[in-house]
Amino acid sequence: MLIDLHADILYRMNKEKQDFYDENSLLHASYAHLQEGEVKFQVFATFIDPILRGEQQLLAVIDSLDRFHQKIKRKGIVEPVLTVSDVQRIRQTQGILGALLSLEGADCLAGHASVLSMLYALGVRLIGLTWNHGNSLADGILEPRGGGITGFGREVIEQMQQLGMVIDVSHASDRVVEDVVQIVSRPIIASHSNARAVYPAKRNLEDEHMKLIAATGGVIGVTFVPEFIADKNEVMIEDLLRHLLHMLRVVGADAIALGSDFDGITTTMADLRDSRDYPVLIERLHHEIGHETTKKIMGENIFRVLTNTLPK
Template sequence: MSFPVIDFHCDVLSKMREDSNIAFEDGAELDVTYERMRQGNVMLQCFAMYLPESWGIPRYEFVLDQIDAFKTRVMPAGEGMRWLKWKEDAEELEKASKAPNGPLHLPWGMLSVEGADGFEGNLYYVRMCYELGVRFLGITWNYANWAADGVLEQRNGGFTEKGKKLIELANETGLLLDVSHLSEAGFWELTERTVRPFIASHSNAKAVCNHPRNLTDDQIRAIVAMNGRIGMTFVPWFVRAKGEGAVPVRPEELLPHIEHICSLGGENSLMIGSDFDGIDSWIEGLEHSGKYPDFAELLCRHYPEGTVRKWFSGNALSYLTAYLPKKAL
Protein backbone atom coordinates (compact mmCIF):
# COMPACT_ATOMS: atom_id res chain seq x y z
CA MET A 1 0.00 0.00 0.00
CA SER A 2 1.48 3.34 -1.04
CA PHE A 3 0.30 6.87 -0.24
CA PRO A 4 2.05 10.11 -1.16
CA VAL A 5 4.39 11.12 1.68
CA ILE A 6 5.62 14.46 2.97
CA ASP A 7 8.50 14.22 5.44
CA PHE A 8 9.32 17.42 7.31
CA HIS A 9 12.79 16.53 8.60
CA CYS A 10 15.92 14.72 7.45
CA ASP A 11 19.63 15.47 7.94
CA VAL A 12 21.00 14.44 4.55
CA LEU A 13 22.74 17.77 3.87
CA SER A 14 25.07 17.73 6.88
CA LYS A 15 26.23 14.24 5.88
CA MET A 16 26.82 15.43 2.33
CA ARG A 17 28.81 18.42 3.53
CA GLU A 18 31.06 16.10 5.53
CA ASP A 19 31.61 13.74 2.59
CA SER A 20 31.76 15.18 -0.93
CA ASN A 21 31.65 11.64 -2.38
CA ILE A 22 28.14 10.81 -1.15
CA ALA A 23 25.72 10.55 -4.06
CA PHE A 24 22.17 11.54 -3.22
CA GLU A 25 20.75 9.40 -6.00
CA ASP A 26 21.53 6.09 -4.29
CA GLY A 27 24.26 6.64 -1.67
CA ALA A 28 24.59 3.70 0.71
CA GLU A 29 25.50 6.13 3.50
CA LEU A 30 22.06 7.78 3.41
CA ASP A 31 18.63 6.86 4.77
CA VAL A 32 16.97 9.27 2.33
CA THR A 33 18.05 8.99 -1.31
CA TYR A 34 16.36 9.81 -4.59
CA GLU A 35 15.77 6.13 -5.27
CA ARG A 36 14.31 5.53 -1.81
CA MET A 37 12.08 8.59 -2.12
CA ARG A 38 10.65 7.12 -5.32
CA GLN A 39 10.35 3.69 -3.70
CA GLY A 40 8.47 5.16 -0.72
CA ASN A 41 6.38 7.60 -2.82
CA VAL A 42 7.87 10.59 -0.99
CA MET A 43 6.56 13.53 -2.97
CA LEU A 44 8.12 16.21 -0.74
CA GLN A 45 11.15 15.99 1.54
CA CYS A 46 12.24 18.81 3.82
CA PHE A 47 16.04 18.91 4.03
CA ALA A 48 17.26 20.42 7.30
CA MET A 49 20.60 22.17 7.55
CA TYR A 50 22.20 21.08 10.82
CA LEU A 51 25.57 22.28 12.15
CA PRO A 52 27.05 19.54 14.36
CA GLU A 53 29.20 20.55 17.33
CA SER A 54 32.07 18.61 15.72
CA TRP A 55 32.34 21.35 13.06
CA GLY A 56 33.45 23.87 15.68
CA ILE A 57 32.08 27.38 16.16
CA PRO A 58 28.92 27.69 14.01
CA ARG A 59 29.48 29.87 10.94
CA TYR A 60 27.21 31.14 8.21
CA GLU A 61 29.37 29.54 5.55
CA PHE A 62 28.31 26.13 6.92
CA VAL A 63 24.70 26.99 6.07
CA LEU A 64 25.68 28.23 2.61
CA ASP A 65 27.68 25.04 2.00
CA GLN A 66 24.53 22.98 2.62
CA ILE A 67 22.36 25.17 0.41
CA ASP A 68 24.95 24.61 -2.30
CA ALA A 69 24.86 20.85 -1.73
CA PHE A 70 21.08 20.94 -2.04
CA LYS A 71 21.22 22.91 -5.30
CA THR A 72 24.09 21.08 -6.97
CA ARG A 73 23.93 17.52 -5.62
CA VAL A 74 20.37 16.85 -4.41
CA MET A 75 18.14 18.69 -6.88
CA PRO A 76 19.77 17.24 -10.05
CA ALA A 77 19.71 13.62 -8.77
CA GLY A 78 17.91 10.97 -10.78
CA GLU A 79 15.41 12.55 -13.14
CA GLY A 80 15.65 15.74 -11.11
CA MET A 81 13.66 17.31 -8.29
CA ARG A 82 11.64 20.50 -7.90
CA TRP A 83 12.24 23.11 -5.19
CA LEU A 84 9.22 24.10 -3.12
CA LYS A 85 9.39 27.71 -1.92
CA TRP A 86 5.99 29.34 -2.39
CA LYS A 87 2.31 28.96 -1.66
CA GLU A 88 1.74 28.50 -5.38
CA ASP A 89 4.21 25.59 -5.42
CA ALA A 90 2.32 23.91 -2.58
CA GLU A 91 -0.98 24.41 -4.41
CA GLU A 92 0.52 22.81 -7.52
CA LEU A 93 1.81 19.90 -5.45
CA GLU A 94 -1.57 19.48 -3.76
CA LYS A 95 -3.32 19.34 -7.13
CA ALA A 96 -0.82 16.85 -8.50
CA SER A 97 -1.15 14.63 -5.41
CA LYS A 98 -4.86 14.18 -6.15
CA ALA A 99 -4.34 13.18 -9.78
CA PRO A 100 -5.54 9.62 -10.48
CA ASN A 101 -2.49 8.55 -12.49
CA GLY A 102 -0.16 7.44 -9.71
CA PRO A 103 3.01 8.98 -8.21
CA LEU A 104 4.28 12.40 -9.23
CA HIS A 105 6.69 12.50 -12.12
CA LEU A 106 9.26 14.42 -10.07
CA PRO A 107 9.55 14.67 -6.27
CA TRP A 108 9.99 18.02 -4.53
CA GLY A 109 12.41 19.28 -1.89
CA MET A 110 12.35 22.21 0.51
CA LEU A 111 14.89 23.70 2.92
CA SER A 112 14.95 24.35 6.65
CA VAL A 113 17.64 25.36 9.12
CA GLU A 114 17.96 23.38 12.36
CA GLY A 115 19.14 25.93 14.90
CA ALA A 116 19.83 29.63 14.27
CA ASP A 117 23.41 29.26 15.55
CA GLY A 118 24.95 29.46 12.06
CA PHE A 119 23.48 32.91 11.42
CA GLU A 120 25.99 34.25 13.97
CA GLY A 121 23.40 36.64 15.43
CA ASN A 122 23.16 38.48 12.13
CA LEU A 123 19.55 39.04 11.04
CA TYR A 124 20.75 40.04 7.57
CA TYR A 125 22.03 36.47 7.17
CA VAL A 126 18.58 35.17 8.12
CA ARG A 127 16.92 37.42 5.56
CA MET A 128 19.46 36.34 2.92
CA CYS A 129 18.70 32.67 3.58
CA TYR A 130 15.01 33.37 3.14
CA GLU A 131 15.80 35.02 -0.21
CA LEU A 132 17.87 31.94 -1.12
CA GLY A 133 14.85 29.70 -0.59
CA VAL A 134 14.91 28.59 3.08
CA ARG A 135 11.33 28.42 4.37
CA PHE A 136 11.55 26.90 7.87
CA LEU A 137 13.73 27.76 10.85
CA GLY A 138 14.21 25.63 13.93
CA ILE A 139 15.22 28.37 16.35
CA THR A 140 17.54 26.25 18.49
CA TRP A 141 19.11 22.87 18.59
CA ASN A 142 19.21 21.37 22.11
CA TYR A 143 21.16 24.14 23.87
CA ALA A 144 21.25 27.92 24.10
CA ASN A 145 22.23 30.11 21.17
CA TRP A 146 22.07 33.84 20.46
CA ALA A 147 18.31 33.71 19.90
CA ALA A 148 16.86 31.46 22.63
CA ASP A 149 17.40 28.50 24.93
CA GLY A 150 17.14 24.93 23.68
CA VAL A 151 15.19 22.16 25.32
CA LEU A 152 18.22 20.73 27.19
CA GLU A 153 19.36 24.11 28.58
CA GLN A 154 18.75 23.66 32.31
CA ARG A 155 17.81 27.28 33.03
CA ASN A 156 14.86 26.94 30.57
CA GLY A 157 15.10 30.54 29.38
CA GLY A 158 13.09 32.08 26.57
CA PHE A 159 14.13 34.45 23.79
CA THR A 160 16.93 37.00 23.94
CA GLU A 161 16.28 40.55 22.72
CA LYS A 162 17.86 39.66 19.38
CA GLY A 163 15.80 36.48 19.32
CA LYS A 164 12.64 38.57 19.62
CA LYS A 165 13.79 40.54 16.59
CA LEU A 166 14.25 37.22 14.80
CA ILE A 167 10.58 36.44 15.44
CA GLU A 168 9.65 39.86 14.08
CA LEU A 169 11.67 39.16 10.93
CA ALA A 170 9.96 35.78 10.50
CA ASN A 171 6.58 37.47 10.91
CA GLU A 172 7.53 40.04 8.29
CA THR A 173 8.94 37.70 5.64
CA GLY A 174 6.85 34.56 6.04
CA LEU A 175 9.72 32.43 7.33
CA LEU A 176 7.97 29.64 9.25
CA LEU A 177 9.20 28.60 12.69
CA ASP A 178 9.87 25.17 14.18
CA VAL A 179 9.87 24.51 17.95
CA SER A 180 11.08 20.90 18.08
CA HIS A 181 14.29 21.81 19.96
CA LEU A 182 13.06 24.96 21.71
CA SER A 183 12.84 25.30 25.50
CA GLU A 184 9.39 25.19 27.09
CA ALA A 185 9.73 28.83 28.14
CA GLY A 186 10.63 29.74 24.56
CA PHE A 187 7.70 27.69 23.25
CA TRP A 188 5.18 29.63 25.31
CA GLU A 189 6.79 32.97 24.53
CA LEU A 190 6.61 32.19 20.82
CA THR A 191 2.90 31.42 21.04
CA GLU A 192 2.44 35.06 22.11
CA ARG A 193 4.73 36.60 19.49
CA THR A 194 4.19 34.65 16.26
CA VAL A 195 1.61 35.72 13.71
CA ARG A 196 1.57 32.33 11.96
CA PRO A 197 1.12 28.85 13.42
CA PHE A 198 4.42 27.09 14.04
CA ILE A 199 5.37 23.45 13.71
CA ALA A 200 7.19 20.88 15.80
CA SER A 201 8.84 19.16 12.85
CA HIS A 202 10.09 16.03 14.64
CA SER A 203 8.68 15.40 18.13
CA ASN A 204 6.41 12.80 19.72
CA ALA A 205 4.22 12.76 22.85
CA LYS A 206 5.97 13.15 26.21
CA ALA A 207 3.09 11.43 28.03
CA VAL A 208 3.93 8.24 26.10
CA CYS A 209 7.73 8.55 26.17
CA ASN A 210 9.16 10.98 28.70
CA HIS A 211 11.99 12.44 26.63
CA PRO A 212 12.79 16.19 26.80
CA ARG A 213 12.46 16.46 23.03
CA ASN A 214 8.87 15.26 23.07
CA LEU A 215 5.86 17.55 23.59
CA THR A 216 3.80 17.93 26.73
CA ASP A 217 0.02 17.65 26.52
CA ASP A 218 -0.31 21.42 26.95
CA GLN A 219 2.13 22.01 24.09
CA ILE A 220 0.23 19.60 21.85
CA ARG A 221 -3.06 21.34 22.66
CA ALA A 222 -1.50 24.73 21.92
CA ILE A 223 -0.18 23.61 18.52
CA VAL A 224 -3.57 22.12 17.67
CA ALA A 225 -5.39 25.27 18.77
CA MET A 226 -3.26 27.52 16.52
CA ASN A 227 -3.57 25.13 13.52
CA GLY A 228 0.12 24.20 13.67
CA ARG A 229 1.58 20.79 12.87
CA ILE A 230 3.40 18.00 14.73
CA GLY A 231 5.75 15.67 12.83
CA MET A 232 5.81 12.20 14.36
CA THR A 233 9.40 11.13 14.43
CA PHE A 234 11.14 7.78 14.08
CA VAL A 235 13.95 8.39 16.59
CA PRO A 236 13.75 5.14 18.61
CA TRP A 237 14.41 6.78 21.99
CA PHE A 238 11.66 9.34 21.33
CA VAL A 239 9.27 6.42 20.78
CA ARG A 240 10.24 4.24 23.72
CA ALA A 241 12.55 5.22 26.57
CA LYS A 242 16.04 3.78 26.42
CA GLY A 243 16.45 0.81 28.71
CA GLU A 244 12.84 -0.35 28.44
CA GLY A 245 13.61 -3.80 27.13
CA ALA A 246 16.36 -5.04 24.85
CA VAL A 247 14.21 -5.70 21.77
CA PRO A 248 14.31 -3.18 18.92
CA VAL A 249 11.61 -0.54 18.68
CA ARG A 250 8.90 -1.61 16.24
CA PRO A 251 6.62 0.59 14.07
CA GLU A 252 3.63 -0.51 16.18
CA GLU A 253 5.10 1.45 19.08
CA LEU A 254 4.30 4.69 17.26
CA LEU A 255 0.60 3.92 17.62
CA PRO A 256 0.32 5.07 21.28
CA HIS A 257 1.88 8.41 20.28
CA ILE A 258 -0.62 8.77 17.43
CA GLU A 259 -3.52 7.80 19.70
CA HIS A 260 -2.44 10.24 22.39
CA ILE A 261 -1.97 13.20 20.03
CA CYS A 262 -5.34 12.45 18.44
CA SER A 263 -6.99 12.25 21.88
CA LEU A 264 -5.86 15.85 22.39
CA GLY A 265 -7.50 16.96 19.14
CA GLY A 266 -4.47 16.46 16.90
CA GLU A 267 -5.84 14.29 14.08
CA ASN A 268 -5.61 17.21 11.65
CA SER A 269 -2.26 18.42 13.02
CA LEU A 270 -0.28 15.18 12.75
CA MET A 271 2.27 14.69 9.96
CA ILE A 272 5.67 12.97 9.51
CA GLY A 273 9.11 14.24 10.54
CA SER A 274 11.27 11.14 10.36
CA ASP A 275 14.69 12.54 11.39
CA PHE A 276 16.25 10.10 8.91
CA ASP A 277 20.02 10.62 8.56
CA GLY A 278 20.03 12.32 11.96
CA ILE A 279 20.02 9.02 13.84
CA ASP A 280 22.40 6.09 14.22
CA SER A 281 19.80 3.48 15.20
CA TRP A 282 16.41 2.92 13.64
CA ILE A 283 12.93 1.57 14.22
CA GLU A 284 12.98 -1.98 12.90
CA GLY A 285 11.05 -1.84 9.65
CA LEU A 286 11.35 1.95 9.30
CA GLU A 287 15.05 2.23 8.51
CA HIS A 288 14.78 4.49 5.46
CA SER A 289 12.35 6.40 3.27
CA GLY A 290 11.63 3.40 1.05
CA LYS A 291 9.75 1.77 3.95
CA TYR A 292 6.71 4.09 3.96
CA PRO A 293 4.42 1.64 2.10
CA ASP A 294 4.92 -0.90 4.90
CA PHE A 295 4.13 1.77 7.50
CA ALA A 296 1.01 2.78 5.57
CA GLU A 297 -0.16 -0.83 5.54
CA LEU A 298 0.30 -1.05 9.32
CA LEU A 299 -1.62 2.16 9.98
CA CYS A 300 -4.47 1.16 7.66
CA ARG A 301 -5.05 -1.91 9.84
CA HIS A 302 -5.96 0.47 12.66
CA TYR A 303 -7.29 3.65 11.03
CA PRO A 304 -9.38 4.63 7.99
CA GLU A 305 -7.43 5.09 4.79
CA GLY A 306 -8.48 8.74 4.53
CA THR A 307 -7.07 9.46 7.99
CA VAL A 308 -3.74 7.82 7.16
CA ARG A 309 -3.54 9.84 3.96
CA LYS A 310 -3.92 13.02 6.03
CA TRP A 311 -1.05 12.03 8.27
CA PHE A 312 1.16 11.04 5.35
CA SER A 313 0.62 14.22 3.33
CA GLY A 314 -2.76 15.92 3.58
CA ASN A 315 -2.18 17.76 6.86
CA ALA A 316 1.25 18.93 5.76
CA LEU A 317 -0.10 20.14 2.41
CA SER A 318 -2.95 22.10 3.99
CA TYR A 319 -0.42 23.82 6.26
CA LEU A 320 1.90 24.68 3.38
CA THR A 321 -0.87 26.03 1.17
CA ALA A 322 -2.20 28.14 4.04
CA TYR A 323 1.02 29.63 5.42
CA LEU A 324 3.83 29.63 2.86
CA PRO A 325 4.40 33.10 1.39
CA LYS A 326 3.10 33.97 -2.04
CA LYS A 327 5.49 34.70 -4.90
CA ALA A 328 6.32 38.38 -5.14
CA LEU A 329 4.78 40.13 -8.11
Protein backbone atom coordinates in the same frame (compact mmCIF):
# COMPACT_ATOMS: atom_id res chain seq x y z
CA MET B 1 0.60 12.63 -0.83
CA LEU B 2 3.40 11.96 1.63
CA ILE B 3 5.44 14.75 3.24
CA ASP B 4 8.39 14.19 5.58
CA LEU B 5 9.05 17.22 7.77
CA HIS B 6 12.64 16.42 8.70
CA ALA B 7 15.62 14.50 7.35
CA ASP B 8 19.35 15.19 7.65
CA ILE B 9 20.25 14.14 4.11
CA LEU B 10 22.56 17.11 3.52
CA TYR B 11 24.45 16.47 6.76
CA ARG B 12 25.04 12.79 6.04
CA MET B 13 25.97 13.46 2.41
CA ASN B 14 28.82 15.61 3.70
CA LYS B 15 29.81 13.49 6.69
CA GLU B 16 29.89 10.14 4.86
CA LYS B 17 30.40 11.38 1.27
CA GLN B 18 27.14 9.81 0.10
CA ASP B 19 25.57 10.56 -3.28
CA PHE B 20 21.84 11.34 -3.15
CA TYR B 21 21.27 9.90 -6.63
CA ASP B 22 23.45 6.78 -6.30
CA GLU B 23 21.18 3.71 -6.33
CA ASN B 24 23.58 2.05 -3.86
CA SER B 25 23.64 5.06 -1.53
CA LEU B 26 23.60 4.34 2.19
CA LEU B 27 21.30 7.31 2.80
CA HIS B 28 18.02 6.45 4.51
CA ALA B 29 16.33 9.02 2.28
CA SER B 30 18.22 8.73 -0.99
CA TYR B 31 16.39 9.65 -4.18
CA ALA B 32 15.73 5.99 -4.98
CA HIS B 33 14.42 5.32 -1.47
CA LEU B 34 12.15 8.38 -1.53
CA GLN B 35 10.74 7.29 -4.87
CA GLU B 36 10.11 3.75 -3.65
CA GLY B 37 8.45 5.13 -0.52
CA GLU B 38 6.28 7.45 -2.66
CA VAL B 39 7.39 10.60 -0.83
CA LYS B 40 6.10 13.70 -2.63
CA PHE B 41 7.68 16.45 -0.49
CA GLN B 42 10.85 16.15 1.57
CA VAL B 43 12.27 18.68 4.01
CA PHE B 44 16.06 18.84 3.67
CA ALA B 45 17.45 20.09 6.99
CA THR B 46 20.74 21.90 7.42
CA PHE B 47 22.32 20.91 10.72
CA ILE B 48 25.68 22.36 11.74
CA ASP B 49 27.50 21.22 14.87
CA PRO B 50 27.10 24.05 17.41
CA ILE B 51 30.77 23.71 18.29
CA LEU B 52 31.32 25.91 15.22
CA ARG B 53 30.88 29.58 16.02
CA GLY B 54 30.54 32.89 14.23
CA GLU B 55 31.85 32.95 10.69
CA GLN B 56 32.58 29.20 10.71
CA GLN B 57 28.96 28.42 11.58
CA LEU B 58 27.59 30.68 8.84
CA LEU B 59 30.00 29.36 6.19
CA ALA B 60 29.05 25.78 7.06
CA VAL B 61 25.36 26.66 6.62
CA ILE B 62 26.06 28.22 3.21
CA ASP B 63 28.08 25.15 2.22
CA SER B 64 25.18 22.86 3.17
CA LEU B 65 22.64 24.90 1.21
CA ASP B 66 25.01 24.98 -1.76
CA ARG B 67 25.21 21.17 -1.53
CA PHE B 68 21.48 21.04 -2.18
CA HIS B 69 21.61 23.46 -5.09
CA GLN B 70 24.64 21.82 -6.73
CA LYS B 71 24.10 18.12 -6.01
CA ILE B 72 20.37 17.56 -5.49
CA LYS B 73 18.28 20.18 -7.27
CA ARG B 74 17.34 19.07 -10.79
CA LYS B 75 14.59 20.61 -12.90
CA GLY B 76 11.71 18.20 -13.38
CA ILE B 77 13.14 15.77 -10.81
CA VAL B 78 13.82 17.53 -7.49
CA GLU B 79 12.64 21.13 -7.35
CA PRO B 80 12.77 23.63 -4.46
CA VAL B 81 9.52 24.74 -2.86
CA LEU B 82 9.59 28.50 -2.34
CA THR B 83 5.95 29.57 -2.63
CA VAL B 84 2.40 28.28 -2.27
CA SER B 85 2.27 28.16 -6.06
CA ASP B 86 5.24 25.76 -6.04
CA VAL B 87 3.48 23.50 -3.53
CA GLN B 88 0.32 23.38 -5.63
CA ARG B 89 2.16 22.87 -8.93
CA ILE B 90 4.43 20.10 -7.65
CA ARG B 91 1.55 18.41 -5.86
CA GLN B 92 -0.29 18.13 -9.16
CA THR B 93 2.72 17.11 -11.27
CA GLN B 94 3.85 13.49 -11.41
CA GLY B 95 7.54 12.69 -11.19
CA ILE B 96 8.71 15.77 -9.26
CA LEU B 97 9.91 15.61 -5.66
CA GLY B 98 9.26 18.90 -3.86
CA ALA B 99 12.19 19.96 -1.67
CA LEU B 100 11.81 22.32 1.27
CA LEU B 101 15.00 23.66 2.84
CA SER B 102 15.12 24.02 6.61
CA LEU B 103 17.64 25.16 9.19
CA GLU B 104 17.96 23.04 12.33
CA GLY B 105 19.11 25.59 14.86
CA ALA B 106 19.57 29.26 13.99
CA ASP B 107 23.00 29.74 15.59
CA CYS B 108 24.34 31.24 12.35
CA LEU B 109 22.21 34.37 12.82
CA ALA B 110 24.35 35.27 15.85
CA GLY B 111 22.37 38.41 16.55
CA HIS B 112 22.30 39.61 12.93
CA ALA B 113 18.79 39.75 11.45
CA SER B 114 20.19 40.45 7.98
CA VAL B 115 21.38 36.81 7.82
CA LEU B 116 17.72 35.74 7.80
CA SER B 117 17.11 37.59 4.53
CA MET B 118 20.12 35.85 3.00
CA LEU B 119 18.86 32.43 4.10
CA TYR B 120 15.48 33.23 2.60
CA ALA B 121 17.13 34.21 -0.70
CA LEU B 122 18.99 30.87 -0.69
CA GLY B 123 15.67 29.03 -0.43
CA VAL B 124 15.27 28.33 3.29
CA ARG B 125 11.60 28.27 4.25
CA LEU B 126 11.59 26.52 7.66
CA ILE B 127 13.77 27.36 10.66
CA GLY B 128 14.19 25.56 13.96
CA LEU B 129 15.01 28.27 16.46
CA THR B 130 17.62 26.26 18.33
CA TRP B 131 19.16 22.82 18.65
CA ASN B 132 19.03 21.66 22.30
CA HIS B 133 21.27 24.44 23.68
CA GLY B 134 20.84 28.20 23.97
CA ASN B 135 21.67 30.68 21.21
CA SER B 136 20.95 34.33 20.40
CA LEU B 137 17.27 33.55 19.73
CA ALA B 138 16.18 31.08 22.38
CA ASP B 139 17.07 28.32 24.81
CA GLY B 140 17.04 24.68 23.79
CA ILE B 141 15.49 21.80 25.68
CA LEU B 142 18.85 20.74 27.19
CA GLU B 143 19.83 24.25 28.32
CA PRO B 144 19.91 24.04 32.15
CA ARG B 145 18.41 27.50 32.73
CA GLY B 146 15.34 26.62 30.60
CA GLY B 147 14.90 30.17 29.34
CA GLY B 148 12.56 31.43 26.67
CA ILE B 149 12.70 33.66 23.61
CA THR B 150 15.18 36.55 23.62
CA GLY B 151 14.44 40.01 22.30
CA PHE B 152 16.38 39.14 19.16
CA GLY B 153 14.44 35.88 18.88
CA ARG B 154 11.19 37.82 18.93
CA GLU B 155 12.52 40.09 16.17
CA VAL B 156 13.46 37.05 14.05
CA ILE B 157 10.07 35.40 14.55
CA GLU B 158 8.28 38.55 13.45
CA GLN B 159 10.53 38.84 10.39
CA MET B 160 10.01 35.16 9.53
CA GLN B 161 6.26 35.69 9.54
CA GLN B 162 6.58 38.70 7.26
CA LEU B 163 8.74 36.73 4.82
CA GLY B 164 6.53 33.65 4.90
CA MET B 165 8.77 31.16 6.74
CA VAL B 166 7.66 28.30 8.99
CA ILE B 167 8.76 28.44 12.65
CA ASP B 168 9.88 25.10 14.11
CA VAL B 169 10.03 24.52 17.89
CA SER B 170 11.47 21.00 17.97
CA HIS B 171 14.58 21.02 20.21
CA ALA B 172 13.39 24.24 21.91
CA SER B 173 12.77 24.56 25.65
CA ASP B 174 9.26 24.23 27.04
CA ARG B 175 9.22 27.92 27.85
CA VAL B 176 10.18 28.80 24.26
CA VAL B 177 7.10 26.96 22.98
CA GLU B 178 4.98 28.96 25.41
CA ASP B 179 6.63 32.22 24.33
CA VAL B 180 6.40 31.57 20.59
CA VAL B 181 2.65 30.93 20.56
CA GLN B 182 2.15 34.32 22.21
CA ILE B 183 4.00 36.05 19.36
CA VAL B 184 2.84 34.31 16.20
CA SER B 185 -0.23 34.88 14.06
CA ARG B 186 0.46 31.93 11.74
CA PRO B 187 0.85 28.16 12.27
CA ILE B 188 4.02 26.81 13.86
CA ILE B 189 5.38 23.27 13.84
CA ALA B 190 7.41 20.85 15.90
CA SER B 191 8.96 19.06 12.94
CA HIS B 192 10.21 15.94 14.74
CA SER B 193 8.95 15.36 18.29
CA ASN B 194 6.93 12.70 20.10
CA ALA B 195 4.76 12.62 23.23
CA ARG B 196 6.48 12.94 26.62
CA ALA B 197 3.45 11.37 28.29
CA VAL B 198 4.08 8.15 26.36
CA TYR B 199 7.87 8.09 26.76
CA PRO B 200 9.63 10.65 29.00
CA ALA B 201 12.48 11.67 26.70
CA LYS B 202 13.12 15.35 27.36
CA ARG B 203 13.06 16.06 23.60
CA ASN B 204 9.44 14.95 23.45
CA LEU B 205 6.55 17.36 24.04
CA GLU B 206 4.22 17.72 26.99
CA ASP B 207 0.51 17.44 26.16
CA GLU B 208 -0.04 21.10 27.03
CA HIS B 209 2.62 22.20 24.55
CA MET B 210 1.21 20.02 21.79
CA LYS B 211 -2.13 21.72 22.40
CA LEU B 212 -0.49 25.15 22.12
CA ILE B 213 1.06 24.22 18.77
CA ALA B 214 -2.25 22.82 17.51
CA ALA B 215 -4.06 26.00 18.56
CA THR B 216 -1.95 27.99 16.07
CA GLY B 217 -3.17 25.72 13.28
CA GLY B 218 0.20 23.97 13.34
CA VAL B 219 1.36 20.36 13.51
CA ILE B 220 3.64 18.00 15.41
CA GLY B 221 5.74 15.67 13.27
CA VAL B 222 5.85 12.20 14.82
CA THR B 223 9.49 11.15 14.66
CA PHE B 224 11.14 7.78 14.12
CA VAL B 225 14.08 8.31 16.50
CA PRO B 226 14.13 5.11 18.62
CA GLU B 227 15.41 6.95 21.74
CA PHE B 228 12.31 9.16 21.65
CA ILE B 229 9.87 6.28 21.21
CA ALA B 230 10.58 3.58 23.80
CA ASP B 231 13.28 2.09 26.02
CA LYS B 232 13.72 -1.11 24.03
CA ASN B 233 16.51 -2.80 22.12
CA GLU B 234 14.26 -3.15 19.09
CA VAL B 235 11.72 -0.37 18.56
CA MET B 236 8.83 -1.20 16.23
CA ILE B 237 5.98 0.60 14.46
CA GLU B 238 3.65 -0.59 17.21
CA ASP B 239 5.71 1.47 19.68
CA LEU B 240 5.47 4.53 17.43
CA LEU B 241 1.72 4.03 17.21
CA ARG B 242 1.39 4.51 20.97
CA HIS B 243 2.68 8.06 20.51
CA LEU B 244 0.51 8.71 17.49
CA LEU B 245 -2.68 7.39 19.11
CA HIS B 246 -1.99 9.44 22.24
CA MET B 247 -1.48 12.55 20.13
CA LEU B 248 -4.74 11.89 18.31
CA ARG B 249 -6.52 11.90 21.66
CA VAL B 250 -4.76 15.08 22.80
CA VAL B 251 -4.75 17.31 19.69
CA GLY B 252 -6.84 15.50 17.07
CA ALA B 253 -6.19 14.40 13.51
CA ASP B 254 -5.55 17.89 12.09
CA ALA B 255 -2.40 18.55 14.14
CA ILE B 256 -0.23 15.51 13.41
CA ALA B 257 2.33 14.91 10.65
CA LEU B 258 5.52 12.91 10.08
CA GLY B 259 9.11 14.02 10.73
CA SER B 260 11.34 10.99 10.28
CA ASP B 261 14.80 12.36 11.20
CA PHE B 262 16.19 9.87 8.69
CA ASP B 263 19.93 10.30 8.10
CA GLY B 264 20.19 12.15 11.39
CA ILE B 265 19.94 8.88 13.33
CA THR B 266 22.39 5.98 13.46
CA THR B 267 19.89 3.41 14.77
CA THR B 268 16.50 3.04 13.11
CA MET B 269 13.28 1.30 14.01
CA ALA B 270 13.40 -2.42 13.17
CA ASP B 271 10.50 -2.30 10.71
CA LEU B 272 10.88 1.31 9.50
CA ARG B 273 14.52 1.31 8.39
CA ASP B 274 14.44 3.97 5.69
CA SER B 275 12.12 5.79 3.30
CA ARG B 276 11.38 2.58 1.39
CA ASP B 277 9.38 1.33 4.38
CA TYR B 278 6.76 4.10 4.34
CA PRO B 279 4.19 1.80 2.66
CA VAL B 280 4.47 -0.54 5.66
CA LEU B 281 3.69 2.34 8.03
CA ILE B 282 0.85 3.62 5.85
CA GLU B 283 -0.78 0.20 5.66
CA ARG B 284 -0.62 -0.09 9.44
CA LEU B 285 -2.10 3.40 9.87
CA HIS B 286 -4.95 2.61 7.48
CA HIS B 287 -5.77 -0.39 9.64
CA GLU B 288 -5.47 1.44 12.98
CA ILE B 289 -6.97 4.89 12.29
CA GLY B 290 -8.66 4.74 8.88
CA HIS B 291 -7.90 6.17 5.46
CA GLU B 292 -9.05 9.77 6.01
CA THR B 293 -7.05 10.31 9.20
CA THR B 294 -4.03 8.65 7.60
CA LYS B 295 -4.23 11.03 4.61
CA LYS B 296 -4.18 14.01 6.97
CA ILE B 297 -1.11 12.75 8.82
CA MET B 298 0.74 11.72 5.65
CA GLY B 299 0.55 15.17 4.12
CA GLU B 300 -2.76 17.04 4.09
CA ASN B 301 -2.07 18.76 7.40
CA ILE B 302 1.32 20.04 6.25
CA PHE B 303 -0.15 21.13 2.95
CA ARG B 304 -2.51 23.34 4.98
CA VAL B 305 0.34 24.79 7.06
CA LEU B 306 2.42 25.57 3.98
CA THR B 307 -0.55 27.14 2.23
CA ASN B 308 -1.18 29.38 5.24
CA THR B 309 2.46 30.34 5.76
CA LEU B 310 4.58 30.45 2.60
CA PRO B 311 4.52 33.47 0.27
CA LYS B 312 1.97 33.12 -2.52
